[in-house]
Amino acid sequence: MTALALTNICKSFGPVEVLKDINLTVEEGEFVVFVGPSGCGKSTLLRVIAGLEDATSGTVEIGGAQVNSVPPAKRGIAMVFQSYALYPHLSVRDNMALGLKQENQPKSVIEARVNKAVQMLDLGAYVDRRPSDLSGGQRQRVAIGRTIVREPKLFLFDEPLSNLDAALRMNTRVEIAELQRTLSATMIYVTHDQTEAMTLADKIVVLRDGRIEQVGSPMELYNNPVNQFVAGFLGSPAMNFLSKAPVSIPENGVIGIRPEYLRPVSGGRIKGRVTHVERLGGDTNLLVKTAQDEALTVRIFGQDDTRVGEAIELDFDDAKAFAFDHEQRRVI
């Protein structure tokens, strides 16, 4: 069944068009990630879905019912915010219970659901504390708990991990993925971190300047981007784009090669010099300046003893390269 359907959503703030004709459907149980550069309208789109912002035009359907004029609390959604947004004057338990109290749920139901969430998120030791007495990771778990107890049709996450440190971010990412599996919930997750997008999503929605550029599974987008923007946005290190190298390049266009498909080969078509080497243990990234003065990244698996300043010759398999025309559209 369709959990969410957006049709022709537009949103303007005064003269500024922030969302332009967004069409999207999300199936029940799907984990959908919105990615895009800062300011592209991800949060705005999420707020339109939540009902915190009215769309200028277009319709929002949740669980088959149109909800354009339904207030946020009655849309069957719950949301986790980037800044946690816990109620400072309430204990952890009351933070979680407030939404249910507002729905006039019976006390026994509230208690059961809160206890279940507390157990699931391992918050047992903190239920009577105030948010100010918790660490960032614990606060984020409380914020997630607050959404779980609502048992919503749709979970919305707005960059929930961006205030956490790297190790905690990794852990919480795994926890969220597990949570989604145990609850078999429909989730929409906003991030500008492409690693989060690739690792969590069933379906990625790439946004740019208020438009959807492409929708698909992570591997579809990685292997088959429709344009240069999507190709460059997903993948780390990012795809290399060459416009002057002595290889077949469409007129006024560029050719895109992922760093892992470039190999150092003597007699290779691309000649250059190594300007920097990043040794990550598992792989090595070589930053290369080509003879045509274009910058390239080469990803070599395993360890490599190439030194800075060495001359290098590179080549790639033409079948693995992408070609883009002068309007950045994919041609091959």
Place this chain on the structure above:
Amino acid sequence: MSIARQNRLNTYAAHGVLILYTLIALFPVFVIIINSFKTRRAIFREPLAMPNSETFSLIGYETVLNQGDFFLYFQNSMIVTVASLFFILLFGAMAAFALAEYRFKGNLMMGLYLALGIMIPIRIGTVAILELMVQTGLVNTLWALILVYTAQGLPLAVFILSEFMRQVSDDLKNAGRIDGLSEYRIFFRLVLPLVRPAMATVAVFNMIPIWNDLWFPLILAPAEEVKTLTLGSQVFIGQFVTDWNAVLSALSLAILPVMALYVIFSRQLIRGITSGAVK
């Protein structure tokens, strides 16, 4: 010279200046209080001397407490001040919330209009206000004063509070909306507690001028039963003779309630000032 030493010197200098300022600021208050406990002759012979067994006298306080209805004046002043502060804070915060939170046509113009009152003293409109009060039959009621002071305090309150309310996290308010809280509960339970220091600042800024005002009580509410303390004390100041004992005692007594209110607000106020300063 080492930096630590320099800092120490700076600290001493700063404290020196502050102590000096405190002494200068408190000196008149101190003189009023010591003289209120002296005989009339002693006040004029040696105004700066402490009261001793010879010069000590409670005559001023006796006059104040016996003459006129001093407790009533006290009560009137207290009612006017507290009620005005209450309405300034309530309506000021509500208007500030609307301006800070909702996008509507004319939001900016409305904000400017409300802030205009900061620059235009309300006393300019005294004649019109008096006419209005006469027509509505509010002359010689405490309501006349409360309404005028509320109007007088609102512009600054709206201006300061809307600035602080803009800083309250949008996410928090949105979380409340998703949990089904009404806009009123979001305002009273989530936003107001977070701008409490700003509210205290506004309260203190408004409290002293209202408590000390002589102008509007004299014009709008001069009747005996609605006299405020400041107006009531004027009976001791005559054109030819002034009962200095009574005036000084009345002034000393008048300090007490504002002190009490100030202490209530001051903890919040200090937080408000410093939070603005370090952020």
